[in-house]
Amino acid sequence: MTVLNxxxxxxxxxxxxxxxxxAVRRKAVALGFGLVDQTKVVTASSELARxxxxxxxxxxxxxxxxxxxxxxxxxxxxEDRGPGIPDIELALKxxxxxxxxxxxxxxxxxxxxxxxxxxxxxxxxxxxxMLRWR
Amino acid sequence: MERIPILKMGEFLLVTIQVDMxxxxxxxxxDDLTSQIVKNKAKGVLIDISTLEMVDSFxxxxxxxxxxxxxxxxxxTVVVGMQPSVAITLVELGLSMQGIRTALDVEKGxxxxxxxxxxxxxxxxxxxxx
Numbered sequence: 001m002t003v004l005n006x007x008x009x010x011x012x013x014x015x016x017x018x019x020x021x022x023a024v025r026r027k028a029v030a031l032g033f034g035l036v037d038q039t040k041v042v043t044a045s046s047e048l049a050r051x052x053x054x055x056x057x058x059x060x061x062x063x064x065x066x067x068x069x070x071x072x073x074x075x076x077x078x079e080d081r082g083p084g085i086p087d088i089e090l091a092l093k094x095x096x097x098x099x100x101x102x103x104x105x106x107x108x109x110x111x112x113x114x115x116x117x118x119x120x121x122x123x124x125x126x127x128x129x130m131l132r133w134r
Numbered sequence: 135m136e137r138i139p140i141l142k143m144g145e146f147l148l149v150t151i152q153v154d155m156x157x158x159x160x161x162x163x164x165d166d167l168t169s170q171i172v173k174n175k176a177k178g179v180l181i182d183i184s185t186l187e188m189v190d191s192f193x194x195x196x197x198x199x200x201x202x203x204x205x206x207x208x209x210x211t212v213v214v215g216m217q218p219s220v221a222i223t224l225v226e227l228g229l230s231m232q233g234i235r236t237a238l239d240v241e242k243g244x245x246x247x248x249x250x251x252x253x254x255x256x257x258x259x260x261x262x263x264x
Contacts, residue, residue, distance in 0.1 A: 014157035021154060021188060039188055039219040043227060046190040050157070094228050104191045108227035 004065040004072070011078070012058045017049045020061055027063055027074055031134050041074055041132045044112040047105040048078045048128055055098070056080025056126055066131070073114070073133035078126075085120040092118070138163045140170050146178040146247055147171065147209075152185050160196045167200055171207045177254075178247035179204050182240055184215025194229045201234050210250045211235060214243035 009020055024045040028038040045061070052059045059080030066075050085091045094107045106128075110116040115131040136159055141148040147170055149163065167179060181197065183189065189197075201211040214237045224231065235250075237243035 018154050018156045025187070036219045036222055039217075039223045040226065042188050043190050043223045046188065046192075047227070050190075050192060104228045108191060108229075111226050111228070112223065 001068045006064045011052045020049045040112040044109040047109045051105050052078045052080045056082030075131040078128045081125040084122040088118050147176045148180050150182040168203050171209050177251045179211045180243045181213045212243040
């Protein structure tokens, strides 16, 4: 897989979530995503950006346009230096939350992605990578 | 401070969400709506989301909270105009918006509100507990 271009954004406040949604929408449109696919990747980015802020204490997101020999896609990598996720399996379950949300963010974002990976070390931070192919 | 306008039309309140809402703006709308329901003795709330290109779990939860709070304040809520792509995404996200009355457009939403309020009045006149 080749990364064609990459852009990094800060995630500190709820306004930053809106900025990420808009940047993801622009990239998905430029890649030729259909409206439903655009909506799915934008919604997933919103869930993950909020998680980074609410649970990770803020961080960054890397927006990458990628391609392999068959197709192109959008990969989003969210990173924070927060407390980490002690039990990733549990965190992916619908309805599980340590905050005051509905516990749909992580599992929901995974369902809206084609590839999804969570790396987390308690005390060191979390790195979530999601990819949606065109 | 940035706010989403709330219009009063008879005994109903109308809200058209036209911006990509950040979380605090969504919470402000929730607070404003509940106080306006009481202030205007409103019987119904219509929320038009036809220009919203995305509803995530936060906004979905906010819409559910508004409907729940409005019900406790004796007002019905109808969410109208959801785009098909938003509906598809919401279900895949895991949010089925149960307990939220929806309608395809503002006209149908107003008709649903009017019917609900009329039913409630008739039931009250007949002395039936709803």
